[in-house]
Amino acid sequence: xxxxDARIPEGPLKEKWTNHKNNIRxxxxxxxxxxxxxxxxxxxxxxxxxxxxxxxxxxxxxxxFQDSARRAHSIAAQGGINAAKNYQxxxxxxxxxxxxxVKGGDYRSREANVxxxxxxxxxxxxxxxxxxxxxxxxxxxxxxxxxxxxxxxxRTFYAKGQTGQQLLLGAYSxxxxxxxxxxxxxxxxxxxxxxxxxxxxxxxxxxxxxxxxEIQRHSAHAVLIASGxxxxxFYLSTNAMGSNGSAAWKIHKKGAYFANPCYTQIHPTCLPxxxxxQSKLTLMSESLRNDGRIWVPKKMEDVEAIRSGxxxxxxxxxxxxxxxxxxxxxxFGNLVPRDVASRAAKExxxxxxxxxxxxxxxxxxxxxxxxxxxxxxxxxxxxxxxNMELVRKLGKEVVKAKYGNLFQMYEKITDDNPYETPMKIYxxxxxxxxxxxxxxxxxxxxxGCYALGEANFSDHGANRxxxxxxxxxxxxxxxxxxxxxxxxxxxxxxxxxxxxxxxxFDEAEKEVQDRINKLMSIQGSKSVDSLHRRxxxxxxxxxxxxxxxxxxxxxxxxxxxLRNEFWSDVKIPGKADGxxxxxxxxxxxxxxxxxxxxxxxxxxxxxxxxxGHFREESQTxxxxxxxxxxxxxxxSAWEYxxxxxxxxxxxxxxKYENIELKTRSYK
Amino acid sequence: MKLNLRxxxxxxxxxxxxxxxxxxxxxxxxxxxLEMLDEVNEKLVAEGKDPVAFDHDCREGICGMCxxxxxxxxxxxxxxxxxxxxxxxxxxxxxTITIEPWxxxxxxxxKDLVVDRTAFDRIIQAGGFVSVNTSGxxxxxxxxxxxxxxxxxxxxxxxxxxxxxxxxxxxxxSAMLFVSAKVSQLALLPQGKxxxxxxxxxxxxxxxxxxxGNCSNTGACEIECPKEIxxxxxxxxxxxxxxxxxxxxx
Numbered sequence: 022x023x024x025x026d027a028r029i030p031e032g033p034l035k036e037k038w039t040n041h042k043n044n045i046r047x048x049x050x051x052x053x054x055x056x057x058x059x060x061x062x063x064x065x066x067x068x069x070x071x072x073x074x075x076x077x078x079x080x081x082x083x084x085x086f087q088d089s090a091r092r093a094h095s096i097a098a099q100g101g102i103n104a105a106k107n108y109q110x111x112x113x114x115x116x117x118x119x120x121x122x123v124k125g126g127d128y129r130s131r132e133a134n135v136x137x138x139x140x141x142x143x144x145x146x147x148x149x150x151x152x153x154x155x156x157x158x159x160x161x162x163x164x165x166x167x168x169x170x171x172x173x174x175x176r177t178f179y180a181k182g183q184t185g186q187q188l189l190l191g192a193y194s195x196x197x198x199x200x201x202x203x204x205x206x207x208x209x210x211x212x213x214x215x216x217x218x219x220x221x222x223x224x225x226x227x228x229x230x231x232x233x234x235e236i237q238r239h240s241a242h243a244v245l246i247a248s249g250x251x252x253x254x255f256y257l258s259t260n261a262m263g264s265n266g267s268a269a270w271k272i273h274k275k276g277a278y279f280a281n282p283c284y285t286q287i288h289p290t291c292l293p294x295x296x297x298x299q300s301k302l303t304l305m306s307e308s309l310r311n312d313g314r315i316w317v318p319k320k321m322e323d324v325e326a327i328r329s330g331x332x333x334x335x336x337x338x339x340x341x342x343x344x345x346x347x348x349x350x351x352x353f354g355n356l357v358p359r360d361v362a363s364r365a366a367k368e369x370x371x372x373x374x375x376x377x378x379x380x381x382x383x384x385x386x387x388x389x390x391x392x393x394x395x396x397x398x399x400x401x402x403x404x405x406x407x408n409m410e411l412v413r414k415l416g417k418e419v420v421k422a423k424y425g426n427l428f429q430m431y432e433k434i435t436d437d438n439p440y441e442t443p444m445k446i447y448x449x450x451x452x453x454x455x456x457x458x459x460x461x462x463x464x465x466x467x468x469g470c471y472a473l474g475e476a477n478f479s480d481h482g483a484n485r486x487x488x489x490x491x492x493x494x495x496x497x498x499x500x501x502x503x504x505x506x507x508x509x510x511x512x513x514x515x516x517x518x519x520x521x522x523x524x525x526f527d528e529a530e531k532e533v534q535d536r537i538n539k540l541m542s543i544q545g546s547k548s549v550d551s552l553h554r555r556x557x558x559x560x561x562x563x564x565x566x567x568x569x570x571x572x573x574x575x576x577x578x579x580x581x582x583l584r585n586e587f588w589s590d591v592k593i594p595g596k597a598d599g600x601x602x603x604x605x606x607x608x609x610x611x612x613x614x615x616x617x618x619x620x621x622x623x624x625x626x627x628x629x630x631x632x633g634h635f636r637e638e639s640q641t642x643x644x645x646x647x648x649x650x651x652x653x654x655x656x657s658a659w660e661y662x663x664x665x666x667x668x669x670x671x672x673x674x675x676k677y678e679n680i681e682l683k684t685r686s687y688k
Numbered sequence: 689m690k691l692n693l694r695x696x697x698x699x700x701x702x703x704x705x706x707x708x709x710x711x712x713x714x715x716x717x718x719x720x721x722l723e724m725l726d727e728v729n730e731k732l733v734a735e736g737k738d739p740v741a742f743d744h745d746c747r748e749g750i751c752g753m754c755x756x757x758x759x760x761x762x763x764x765x766x767x768x769x770x771x772x773x774x775x776x777x778x779x780x781x782x783x784t785i786t787i788e789p790w791x792x793x794x795x796x797x798x799k800d801l802v803v804d805r806t807a808f809d810r811i812i813q814a815g816g817f818v819s820v821n822t823s824g825x826x827x828x829x830x831x832x833x834x835x836x837x838x839x840x841x842x843x844x845x846x847x848x849x850x851x852x853x854x855x856x857x858x859x860x861x862s863a864m865l866f867v868s869a870k871v872s873q874l875a876l877l878p879q880g881k882x883x884x885x886x887x888x889x890x891x892x893x894x895x896x897x898x899x900x901g902n903c904s905n906t907g908a909c910e911i912e913c914p915k916e917i918x919x920x921x922x923x924x925x926x927x928x929x930x931x932x933x934x935x936x937x938x
Contacts, residue, residue: 298727
């Protein structure tokens with residue numbers, strides 16, 4: 022149990038990070054040159070970390086499986102990034118951002134980490150603006166803000182619906198600058214296959230060149246895993262096709278504990294699935310809930326009329342519409358946190374009120390916002406506010422300026438015009454709060470191996486608030502790891518380059534080679550995708566928005582069977598010594614087949630409901646999630662012992678000294 | 689619907705490549721173009737054949753990874769979208785669709801429809817940044833107001849996804865739209881103005897060195913750009929370049 026020491030600094034919450042930085046060990050500039058750091062993944066966390074560490078003088082090798090570092094999936098984040106700037110003078114502060122994040126996470130995150138995140142948040146905005154990130158501005162030239170779910174202030178900075186893209190390109194430009202200077206060696210189209218541990222410390226990785234198939238050895242004094250989340254366990258998710266959990270899973274099998282794997286975020290506003298051939302789900306930014314109202318018809322006959330096409334949404338009068346979020350949660354309305362909004366949509370659809378053919382869709386309606394904005398604009402322009410045609414025209418222009426690209430994207434995919442008719446949305450897997458267990462320094466249970474961004478578990482508890490993923494990725498990469506990694510590397514200034522001809526590297530490389538040979542030799546009858554799709558169905562059915570003990574047990578046994586089927590009947594064409602996308606997918610899916618089981622095991626163990634984890638056995642009479650603080654105020658950290666089913670549970674007790682544990686209410 | 693596909697197959701950079709014919713059956717109009725290709729590939733895998741290699745990742749039009757020349761147009765017949773956002777309702781039963789990789793000397797083919805676009809990365813490495821280190825003491829973001837019009841123009845330029853459609857479309861394989869988008873974004877913002885001269889000179893020099901052609905102002909790049917990056921950026925870059933050439937000490 023001593024291994025699970027979170028190493029939270031002493032002192033009052035507000036002073037912990039400052040004190041820690043003041044007392045942490047440093048590596049002097051001349052010595053940094055002699056130290057190699059590997060960064061796996063080039064999203065916000067990895068890209069920012071690689072750039073910052075190279076600026077400081079470390080020799081960095083960065084890896085990504087995409088053809089360029091600029092394509093990491095952080096790029097797809099739409100809505101924004103939170104920061105406690107209080108530019109809007111609406112009472113925001115570091116403490117409030119901290120409080121909202123802990124509450125939003127349903128009191129399952131670590132206080133000290135979250136406070137630090139809130140503390141550095143303001144500086145992230147400064148840093149990004151200095152890099153030339155074009156955030157949205159007001160006419161006076163100052164930065165604009167919007168509001169997000171689970172929050173009563175406006176603290177979200179944004180760049181239309183492409184905030185992730187702009188922030189990632191900022192980190193990518195910083196990274197590129199260091200590549201140009203020769204401080205970062207960038208290995209794109211390379212995938213980490215294995216971690217190499219020497220004398221108990223992370224000392225390198227085995228990577229595969231995806232173009233040539235070459236298996237390579239790379240050594241370093243520290244290895245940073247910033248490989249994102251594992252939402253693609255579900256096959257259908259808002260993640261990119263290549264997003265995978267393999268780097269995280271590989272370090273888990275080498276000794277890094279996996280924390281809270283069952284905490285999955287199902288995002289409420291995604292496009293509904295349409296058919297079997299669907300390869301992924303598309304997110305519609307949560308920022309749309311600022312202006313969109315969510316509803317389904319009150320009457321079943323209206324539901325049927327809409328499904329058959331006999332009625333259009335417009336034909337349903339206001340009194341026959343059920344704005345169920347406004348009804349159930351008057352204080353937060355359409356801006357309740359994601360887990361609450363998703364479950365409420367599921368509740369209505371399970372009750373039969375879903376508005377499309379599959380019965381799994383609700384309306385997100387902009388008609389009220391268009392009228393409201395149109396009236397404001399008409400008053401400003403001195404136009405007649407009773408001229409509804411003009412008002413709607415003006416209102417559409419305002420909405421277009423705010424969400425134009427999202428509306429365009431919706432129309433391209435669905436062939437429906439959301440300015441005229443409500444969007445149809447349904448929840449989809451989006452983010453994983455669970456991840457590799459890390460201490461306050463972001464170090465895993467393997468010395469010298471760190472996890473950053475979505476890959477770790479640290480800041481979001483059981484549910485992540487909107488616009489907080491970008492904040493955490495950049496905080497970890499720009500402002501946390503550059504300080505904390507030095508504390509560990511200070512011992513390595515005399516170590517010298519780590520040789521790659523040791524027996525540990527030999528063994529790790531052989532493991533990788535054997536695994537690939539085994540996969541290529543099966544030559545069964547099933548495609549990787551077909552098996553992955555089946556895994557996704559099991560996960561969505563039993564470990565999705567609602568879970569129960571019996572279902573989870575069923576899932577575990579089905580996953581085991583499927584895993585056996587995978588290893589005996591998968592078919593991978595082509596060769597291993599060249600570009601082979603089927604082999605790449607197979608290697609990732611093989612890991613999902615194990616990770617999925619651990620997720621179900623964790624969900625089974627945690628018999629309370631909290632955040633994104635809803636256990637049907639633990640709910641109030643009104644169907645709200647019921648937490649059990651007495652028995653479950655801890656982080657579940659799983660140790661690998663040879664098989665996912667044999668994973669050993671370690672508990673990190675969560676202590677709340679600055680926040681009172683309350684029932685989360687948005688009513 | 690049923691479609692006839694002519695797809696470019698090329699085993700590696702040194703292979704000469706050829707078109708091969710395939711059919712896609714039971715294609716639903718609601719599928720995306722890439723989902724249609726997924727199905728073709730699943731069939732090829734089932735038959736023990738090598739599936740068609742193509743780049744793709746986010747499948748929501750933002751990562752810039754997908755790159756296909758469809759019936760002679762980058763990202764296919766629709767305007768303002770990437771291939772992953774192109775849907776099959778755009779095609780008719782019985783259509784023949786020709787699919788090729790980006791063709792440009794600076795983008796060598798790796799396999800089938802996959803090309804090497806690292807030349808773009810090297811251009812950014814030559815100057816597509818503001819030389820500011822990560823610092824815990826950066827000045828407050830609001831200490832330097834930026835006129836909204838400039839911020840908006842910078843943003844529009846910054847939406848470039850680096851897919852390479854401009855290069856693939858241009859008869860000269862010019863990368864001017866890509867390079868000018870980055871030059872414009874940073875030249876329009878006060879943070880980027882400090883290094884504007886060196887930046888444009890270095891990036892243009894790198895662009896030439898990588899083997900991209902020159903711009904002859906036909907404007908095809910703007911039309912095929914999935915993010916509708918404006919040709920104005922090229923004009924702005926030309927002004928920046930001229931200004932820098934006349935006054936820079938470099």
